[in-house]
Amino acid sequence: MNIAFIAHDKKKDDLVRFTIAYEGVLKSHTLYSTGTTGFRIMEETSLNLHRYKSGPLGGDQQIGAMIAENKMDLVIFFKDPLTAQPHEPDISALIRLCDVYSIPLATNMATAEVLLSGLKRGEFKWREILKEKNRNEN
Known part of the structure; x- marks a missing residue:
């Protein structure tokens, strides 16, 4: 699976600790x-990790393009x-794209852990079904 990580400055330490805790799960994904x-x-x-630009310089939008x-x-x-984030419209657009394309999105550690x-446990097989459906439609 393709998994994206983004964190605001005051949340970067939390995300780093989270990836350390789940490194064993994450290492088999892109x-x-x-x-x-x-x-x-x-x-x-x-x-x-494949690193895009920082969020305020368009990194959020680059990840958004992958979602789209x-x-x-x-x-x-x-x-x-x-x-307050100066690039709040980009953040809102990214969250909206996750909703439009049914991409699971965690905005905090509790949801990310779930x-x-x-x-x-292998409960994301439905993503492969959607990808196959989209390939067949295009």
Whole structure:
């Protein structure tokens, strides 16, 4: 599965700790991230991530493009709800795309843990069914 990681500045430490805890589950998947978030994860784990630009420079939109092309299966985005973000419209667009394309999205550690627990149990087979359906329609 293709999994994206994004974290606001005040949530990057939490996301790094989360990926350390779930490194065993994540290592068998293709991982993507915005720039600084991916750098921090790779610094602290043995995970390899494809890094896009930082969020404010368009990284959120690059991940959004993958969602729109049905090339992303899961998004883990640790948002900071207490700090205004200058690129808030991009964040809203990314969340909207996840809803439009039925991409599971975790915006906090509790939800991310539920999603990765399900991933570990193999409960995301429906993503493969949707991908196959889309391939057949195009």
